[in-house]
Amino acid sequence: MWMNPAVLALIVGGILxxxxxxxxxxxxxxxxxxxNLTSGSERQLAMERKTYLASALLGxxxxxxxxxxxxxxxxxxHLHDLFVGAMCAAGTxxxxxxxxxxxxxxxxxxxxxxLWVLINHxxxxxxxxxxxxxxxxxxxxxxxxxxxxxxxxxxxWMHLDPNVITSCCGTLFSTDRQxxxxxxxxxxxxxxxxxxxxxxxxxxxxxxxFYRTGRGAGVLAVMSGWFFILALISILSFISxxxxxxxxxxxxxxxxxxxxxxxxxPLYVSLFIGxxxxxxxxxxxxxKEIDSLTEVIPQMQHRLCLTVLIGFALFGTIAVYPILFSDxxxxxx
Amino acid sequence: xxxIQRQKYFLDFTLSSLLRRKGKHLxxxxxxxxxxxxxxxxxxxxxxVRKTAVDVLTDGPEMTVQRIIAGRHDFIPLQYIEPxxxxxGVRTVRPRLWGYHFHPASGANYTLxxxxxxxxxxxQVIVGAGVVRSWSGIAEDRLYLVGFDGRAHLLKxxxxxxxxxxxxxxxxxxxxxxxxxxxxxVPEGYAADLAVEIRNPRECAxxxxxxxxxxxxxxxxxxxxxxxxxxxxxxxxxxxxVVLLAGSVLAFFIFAWDRAVxxxxxxxxxxxxxxxxxxxxxxxxxxxxxEGGVVSLTAFFLGMIGAYFxxxxxxxxxxxxxxxxWAVLYPELHLYPDPNxxxxxxxxxxxxxxxxxVTLIPxxxxxxxxxxxxxx
Amino acid sequence: xxxxxxISKTFHAGKPNAFMALExxxxxxxxxxxxxxxxxxxxxxxxxxxxxxxxxxxTTGRIxxxxxxxxxxxxxxxxxxxxxxxxxxFQDYHxxxxxxxxxxxxxxxxxxxxxxxDLKKRAxxxxxxxxxxxxxxxxxxxxxxxxxxxxxIARALINHPETIIADExxxxxxxxxxxxxxxxxxxxxxxxxxxxxxxHDPLVVEWKGVHRVIRLRDGRIVEEKMEANLPxx
Ligand SMILES: Nc1ncnc2c1ncn2[C@@H]1O[C@H](COP(=O)(O)OP(=O)(O)OP(=O)(O)O)[C@@H](O)[C@H]1O
Ligand SMILES: [Mg+2]
Numbered sequence: 001m002w003m004n005p006a007v008l009a010l011i012v013g014g015i016l017x018x019x020x021x022x023x024x025x026x027x028x029x030x031x032x033x034x035x036n037l038t039s040g041s042e043r044q045l046a047m048e049r050k051t052y053l054a055s056a057l058l059g060x061x062x063x064x065x066x067x068x069x070x071x072x073x074x075x076x077x078h079l080h081d082l083f084v085g086a087m088c089a090a091g092t093x094x095x096x097x098x099x100x101x102x103x104x105x106x107x108x109x110x111x112x113x114x115l116w117v118l119i120n121h122x123x124x125x126x127x128x129x130x131x132x133x134x135x136x137x138x139x140x141x142x143x144x145x146x147x148x149x150x151x152x153x154x155x156x157w158m159h160l161d162p163n164v165i166t167s168c169c170g171t172l173f174s175t176d177r178q179x180x181x182x183x184x185x186x187x188x189x190x191x192x193x194x195x196x197x198x199x200x201x202x203x204x205x206x207x208x209x210f211y212r213t214g215r216g217a218g219v220l221a222v223m224s225g226w227f228f229i230l231a232l233i234s235i236l237s238f239i240s241x242x243x244x245x246x247x248x249x250x251x252x253x254x255x256x257x258x259x260x261x262x263x264x265x266p267l268y269v270s271l272f273i274g275x276x277x278x279x280x281x282x283x284x285x286x287x288k289e290i291d292s293l294t295e296v297i298p299q300m301q302h303r304l305c306l307t308v309l310i311g312f313a314l315f316g317t318i319a320v321y322p323i324l325f326s327d328x329x330x331x332x333x
Numbered sequence: 334x335x336x337i338q339r340q341k342y343f344l345d346f347t348l349s350s351l352l353r354r355k356g357k358h359l360x361x362x363x364x365x366x367x368x369x370x371x372x373x374x375x376x377x378x379x380x381x382v383r384k385t386a387v388d389v390l391t392d393g394p395e396m397t398v399q400r401i402i403a404g405r406h407d408f409i410p411l412q413y414i415e416p417x418x419x420x421x422g423v424r425t426v427r428p429r430l431w432g433y434h435f436h437p438a439s440g441a442n443y444t445l446x447x448x449x450x451x452x453x454x455x456x457q458v459i460v461g462a463g464v465v466r467s468w469s470g471i472a473e474d475r476l477y478l479v480g481f482d483g484r485a486h487l488l489k490x491x492x493x494x495x496x497x498x499x500x501x502x503x504x505x506x507x508x509x510x511x512x513x514x515x516x517x518x519v520p521e522g523y524a525a526d527l528a529v530e531i532r533n534p535r536e537c538a539x540x541x542x543x544x545x546x547x548x549x550x551x552x553x554x555x556x557x558x559x560x561x562x563x564x565x566x567x568x569x570x571x572x573x574x575v576v577l578l579a580g581s582v583l584a585f586f587i588f589a590w591d592r593a594v595x596x597x598x599x600x601x602x603x604x605x606x607x608x609x610x611x612x613x614x615x616x617x618x619x620x621x622x623x624e625g626g627v628v629s630l631t632a633f634f635l636g637m638i639g640a641y642f643x644x645x646x647x648x649x650x651x652x653x654x655x656x657x658x659w660a661v662l663y664p665e666l667h668l669y670p671d672p673n674x675x676x677x678x679x680x681x682x683x684x685x686x687x688x689x690x691v692t693l694i695p696x697x698x699x700x701x702x703x704x705x706x707x708x709x
Numbered sequence: 710x711x712x713x714x715x716i717s718k719t720f721h722a723g724k725p726n727a728f729m730a731l732e733x734x735x736x737x738x739x740x741x742x743x744x745x746x747x748x749x750x751x752x753x754x755x756x757x758x759x760x761x762x763x764x765x766x767x768t769t770g771r772i773x774x775x776x777x778x779x780x781x782x783x784x785x786x787x788x789x790x791x792x793x794x795x796x797x798x799f800q801d802y803h804x805x806x807x808x809x810x811x812x813x814x815x816x817x818x819x820x821x822x823x824x825x826x827d828l829k830k831r832a833x834x835x836x837x838x839x840x841x842x843x844x845x846x847x848x849x850x851x852x853x854x855x856x857x858x859x860x861x862i863a864r865a866l867i868n869h870p871e872t873i874i875a876d877e878x879x880x881x882x883x884x885x886x887x888x889x890x891x892x893x894x895x896x897x898x899x900x901x902x903x904x905x906x907x908x909h910d911p912l913v914v915e916w917k918g919v920h921r922v923i924r925l926r927d928g929r930i931v932e933e934k935m936e937a938n939l940p941x942x
Contacts, residue, residue, distance in 0.1 A: 075675065
């Protein structure tokens with residue numbers, strides 16, 4: 001099924017991302033053993049200049065990962081009418097065993113790239129490249145994941161067999177099927193909602209506290225990570241239901257469609273931004289002790305904290321709005 | 334905000350440097366726009382035709398039952414209606430009378446169809462707009478055609494259907510059942526196929542099975558299957574055209590790379606000066622990023638708008654044949670615009686995303702220009 | 710105070726065409742003085758100035774500017790250093806063609822992202838101080854050589870640098886214009902700036918405002934001359 005413009009574009013882009021991350025990794029392997037900032041040698045100078053290329057390439061990879069995450073879902077959605085039973089991306093992704101792993105890996109890769117860009121930013125703010133080793137080790141991981149990701153995607157696109165009868169989001173995320181997704185969607189809405197709101201209040205409160213005092217970075221990071229995952233589950237469990245105003249519709253993908261005013265875009269984007277910023281605060285905190293970063297990191301954390309607040313507040317607003325302001329009531333179904 | 338102010342300065346400088354080297358960037362912009370236009374036309378067109386086809390089919394019956402004799406479509410006896418009607422879940426079964434008529438003078442195939450409750454008399458017809466346009470030798474409002482037995486029929490056009498978006502209506506000639514049988518020779522008691530309405534679309538497959546069990550020589554065709562085939566065909570076709578265009582797209586990226594690598598001495602000198610007076614490599618990269626962004630977005634919008642006009646106002650004269658491939662009747666098919674994030678996204682990923690990648694390394698090469706170079 | 714300790718610069722180190730352009734330069738340059746690096750062509754004036762100005766790195770040795778050790782700074786910090794602490798005036802002026810005088814002057818400040826109104830005001834004031842404010846809106850290619858140099862001076866001053874570095878500033882100027890340039894430089898020194906000039910023009914070397922002349926030959930310091938009445942580091 002690769003003979004489709006969007007699929008072709010995703011494959012080509014994925015391969016370019018592998019090349020970019022691979023180049024970064026190669027650079028890392030070349031740099032790490034020879035790195036010596038006190039040397040004025042031409043080799044050192046050349047390596048330093050190449051770090052700019054690596055940053056630019058990884059920046060491109062990050063942009064690609066984020067945009068292609070949405071494109072991947074849209075393409076799967078577009079292809080749904082080729083499969084009996086599939087009514088949106090949720091069904092198309094179950095056509096073979098590669099679909100969901102590819103999606104999850106994409107999310108993971110996007111988050112990692114986002115964190116990498118934060119580390120890179122901190123590194124370039126210091127005069128002596130204090131994080132160069134961390135950075136290029138991480139590039140190795142991102143490169144490996146990118147290769148895995150394009151592998152899974154190729155597997156997915158090549159094995160899209162139109163004769164497979166799949167399920168639509170209604171059955172996949174329906175509460176009477178014994179699948180993980182079904183179980184997640186099946187979580188008791190009242191309980192999930194309570195945990196969600198408690199976590200939202202908790203993470204925003206923690207962020208406010210960190211913003212004021214600069215303490216508790218680790219806790220904030222853990223809470224952000226937890227909230228990121230919990231929010232995805234909550235979308236399955238009740239947020240989507242309120243937006244669709246259908247007690248049985250638990251689909252996380254249809255939110256991105258025109259029928260629902262593309263509400264999924266601000267929803268997911270704010271979640272990703274808030275989540276990455278929150279996790280970034282904790283990650284950066286590990287390097288706070290490095291001499292050249294003692295000023296840079298608290299500054300960055302301060303800004304990231306503001307980002308967490310804005311991101312999660314926006315996410316919370318979008319999620320809560322239909323619950324408060326629509327006539328639809330899930331409780332009781 | 335310092336950051337925004339910084340970006341504003343960079344964008345300002347980018348715009349002025351783009352304007353200073355109009356010639357160099359103009360050729361790139363033209364080719365870029367053309368590529369977006371070509372790919373965009375393919376995608377918008379395939380998407381619109383696919384959607385139109387789907388819309389047409391959506392109104393059709395859930396299932397049609399045809400009779401197959403010796404592997405070929407044959408007329409189905411009306412006695413089959415009763416037993417099918419009795420299958421649980423079937424709402425209605427309607428016989429349909431339709432067929433093709435080849436008109437040698439215009440070299441086209443027309444669809445003859447008997448309308449169930451035809452309100453006009455015998456030898457009177459309602460025709461699609463395509464018929465009026467293409468039927469050569471049309472005399473006033475009369476169609477002259479030769480029936481199955483060689484007898485001539487003079488049909489009076491009493492009404493013309495507005496073609497609109499309706500793909501299927503353009504070549505249609507509607508008439509009463511008796512006129513239809515008279516012209517085509519389809520005997521009484523037979524129909525071309527049966528249209529079956531089903532209460533619950535989910536039961537289509539089981540009902541189809543039961544129909545085949547009752548009448549093994551019939552072939553039930555499900556609407557969902559046709560939709561699927563359409564979708565696959567149009568995806569495949571647009572993918573095919575994209576692959577065919579891959580050569581030119583690749584050529585474009587090589588051209589873009591070449592353009593980006595081939596800095597003039599003046600440009601290199603400028604970057605050297607900027608570096609010397611305290612711009613960082615990353616600042617130059619941002620500058621280049623804006624440059625690529627401005628060129629890309631301009632080309633993307635121009636190309637998209639061009640493709641939009643091409644497909645929806647001019648009915649895609651460049652691609653109609655490659656992508657549509659129906660009879661000669663449809664050149665004036667008008668498509669309704671339906672650009673959506675999927676199509677725009679796919680186009681963006683085929684053009685802007687690789688363009689960013691291709692120009693990144695040359696941009697870096699330019700950005701690491703040694704500041705000392707200006708001291709010599 | 711700018712301190713250089715045992716600076717050497719070898720081009721193409723480790724290759725057959727290796728060339729040692731500077732060797733064992735140890736110097737300290739106090740602030741608020743005008744120093745001229747003199748010496749025949751190829752003696753290493755430009756190389757030394759570009760190392761001091763953070764455009765190139767020495768092969769060995771250390772440089773301190775105030776209390777900042779710049780030898781092992783990252784590329785980005787060297788850029789910041791060039792932008793914030795130095796103003797450069799190049800032999801060929803190196804103004805950017807096709808944009809206005811004003812924009813040329815503002816250019817070095819862009820990466821710092823100052824408020825546009827303030828920056829413009831500052832640039833106009835600088836142009837006024839070099840008496841070229843009436844040309845602010847003209848493209849630079851309309852200007853004469855002397856005018857271009859004055860624009861270059863204004864550009865060098867836009868980020869309030871402590872130190873001005875000028876390499877062969879009088880090469881394309883006649884005696885009057887060279888005198889005018891040196892007067893401006895003397896004015897800058899009087900306002901507290903450090904001025905470093907590389908030149909073999911006798912007019913510059915013998916200029917009355919010069920505090921110190923350092924002669925180079927084949928990459929080494931061969932002679933230092935100081936105004937007797939001026940205390941020097
Ligand atoms: N990139 C380079 N590669 C090799 N040799 C170089 C390089 N740059 C400078 N040199 C050499 O270093 C020596 C010093 O050059 P520099 O430009 O510093 O001299 P200068 O004193 O400024 O001369 P002039 O008065 O002609 O400007 C010269 O012999 C020159 O050939
Ligand atoms: Mg020189």
